[in-house]
Amino acid sequence: MTAGSATPAATTAPEVPPPAIRVRGLRKVFGSTVAVSGVDLDVPAGAVLGVLGPNGSGKTTMIRMLLALSRPTAGTVELLGAPMPAAAGAVLPHVGALVEGPGFHPFLSGRENLRRCAAAEPLLSTRAIPDAVQRALSRVGLTGAAERRYRAYSLGMKQRLGLAAALLVPRRLVILDEPTNGLDPAGTRDVRTIIAELHASGATVLVSSHLLAEIEATCTHVAVLDHGSLIAAGPLAALLDGEAPALEVRTPDSATAVQALRAAGIDVAICPAGVRVELAGTDPPTVVALLVGAGVAVHEVQRRRTELDELFAQLTGGHSQ
């Protein structure tokens, strides 16, 4: 990531490409339920944005509004620099999406289903359709099951076919709503590979998930939704480094350990397993040397990075009450 990620709140310098997604004041109300409220979001071109949030946090509702499947109660959406839904005819051909699970006809084979999708793709010439369908099928590993009826597909195969439909045409923006739902570990790996390939080809990717490991493994940017509000957004690295790292030492001699470390001016606290050492101004070898020097029995030392799931728990935990 280059300049784009450094300034997510896009300033309008003329040579900077428009953000792939730009959302202002997005709000959606169903009856008395506020599904999405006041979301402002900029996704720089080329980024892989992970949208995190517990079930019912408004991820899918937001995505549906991005794609003009649903009309916002208030707010504006720009995709690839053009306003939605006004410019849908120009924008959507460049956008691939898998929203709310795969949707296909049960009585048609996987290949037939994709051909039907392909027939509606403006950027595909009629002659290019069979090849595009074949490429998409092999990209998601469905070549062997292409002639089977969709009805007979497993949940994972259905999900793969949905992914294939999003990848029928080279896209500038790919939006994947819970793409690894129902996939086995190999399938999850395949999705990561596909996202990495899309990223390498310069496409912008938005992937929503409630599986945090997935986001951490594939994304450059993260947005966290909770109860319809965006409670954190930015480059992944920046969010992860937001908190100081710590070291967790498993030991039965926690009192001695605290004494020894405090004497050396290191911030330390007792935790169930032993002690938790803040790594501000020191490093693990120093800490371990101090402890061993003080005669503390060190059973295990673990670096506690502020992992995304911890961050996620912190972010959503505070707001869910």
Next chain:
Amino acid sequence: MTTTGDGYRTTLSGPVRAPLGRLVRSELRWVLRRPRTQIVLGILALIPVLMGFGIVATGSPGGSGLLTQIAGNGLVLPVAALSISLALLLPLAVTMAAADALAGESAHGTLRGLLLAPVSRTRLVLVKAVGVLAVAVAAVASVAVLGIVTGVVLVGPSGTAHGMLTLSGTEIGPGSALLRVSLAAAWTVGQLAAVGAVALAVSSATEHPLVVLAAVLGGLIVFGVLSAIPALDWLQPLLLTTGWFAITDVLRDPLPLHGLASTSLRAACYLLIGLALALARTATREA
């Protein structure tokens, strides 16, 4: 980064659309390959065959005048079969197609795919309307063609061997008899197009295909009930089903056009209203 940025500007110059012909072909393929469409078409084709065999086997049924005619008059069979199927089975076939067209696609999640491609919402409704019309044509064709074949095989073109004996007692040649049958078929397609457009309007407002079937077929039954109540005579001109018996006019000589024309005009009104509602509802539909 900047090159992709420039790329956006150049390729996003204007809307691009898939060729309309390709969309229509894809729709027709999907509609006609659908197992339930094929089953309904098969059942419809059986109707004139069963009617033909039934009437020939029993000699003279002594029922309606029309059915009695069939016994000695092969080309009456397709018209009689169309008239009987129009009461329920043909509207059922068309309504099923319309129910699947928008509500069914929505239920399967495939409507989203089409809108995301994107297919504009107006085009979507028009392409769907073509699909429904195709089912109407196929349904009428299977009844008419099997009716002609069964009639000719079982009875011969006419009891008199010269042509068709009309209800008015005159004879017309086999050529113009076929023309009469085609007229009946075309008129039936027109009535079904009206049913289909209304069904499409209902289909655009729900994601449950069953609701469409219930609403449209229920509506037809209610129309039948209303037209049977003398106090509600003034309603007659508004009901689509009023004058559906006019199809037997094609068996009269000289051909009275008034009934066929006025029912067709009424069907055209229903068609326009149905399509307009479907377009309006789809334009704001959340998919």
